[in-house]
Amino acid sequence: MxxxxxxxxxxxxxxxxxxxxxxxxxxxxxxxxxxxxxxxxxxxxxxxxxxxxxxxxxxxxxxxRGGNICLLVVPGDPPAPEDLAPLRDSFDDLGGIVELPADRRFIVITVPAAAGFDAVEAAIDAWTTPRGDHWEYGNVYDPDGNPLNWWD
Incomplete structure (x- = not known):
């Protein structure tokens, strides 16, 4: 191995x-x-x-490509671990993983592309929009903002 x-x-x-x-x-x-x-x-x-x-x-x-989408959330205020429960539940339903480092400065989400972009965006927007937090894809666009299309 x-x-x-x-x-x-x-x-x-x-x-x-x-x-x-x-x-x-x-x-x-x-x-x-x-x-x-x-x-x-x-x-x-x-x-x-x-x-x-x-x-x-x-x-x-x-x-x-392994088939996973990466999302990065940069919260305005570091979330408490219990604040992440709804986010984790949403991404668990999509087969994803939500990770928060100890310093709580950012959140990394890994989710299968097979979950679909509409479902991924609905899940992340439901958590970030009420908090006013910013999120972005980490492996969906090239440096010029063009879709990489590896999921097709």
């Missing part, structure tokens, strides 16, 4: 123009080929279940 490891991927540019990285839990398939086990919060373009080829410096390419 391949070992679990962490890979450091480029997540973007910081306010000072420096590269920002996120460490992502993976399983090594080959020396530079990894199965993403944990959906990253800030590395755009991937979700749990994807296979990626990691390049020197933290760049990567998606070799195979």
């Amino acid at each position: 391949a070992e679990q490891t962490h890979v450091r991927l480029v997540a973007g540019l910081g306010s000072g123009g420096q590269l920002v990285y996120e460490t992502v839990l993976t399983r090594t398939i080959e020396p530079d080929l990894h199965l993403v086990l944990g959906t990253p919060a800030f590395v755009e373009g991937i979700a749990a279940g994807d296979q990626i080829r990691v390049r020197a410096g933290g760049g990567f390419e998606v070799v195979h």
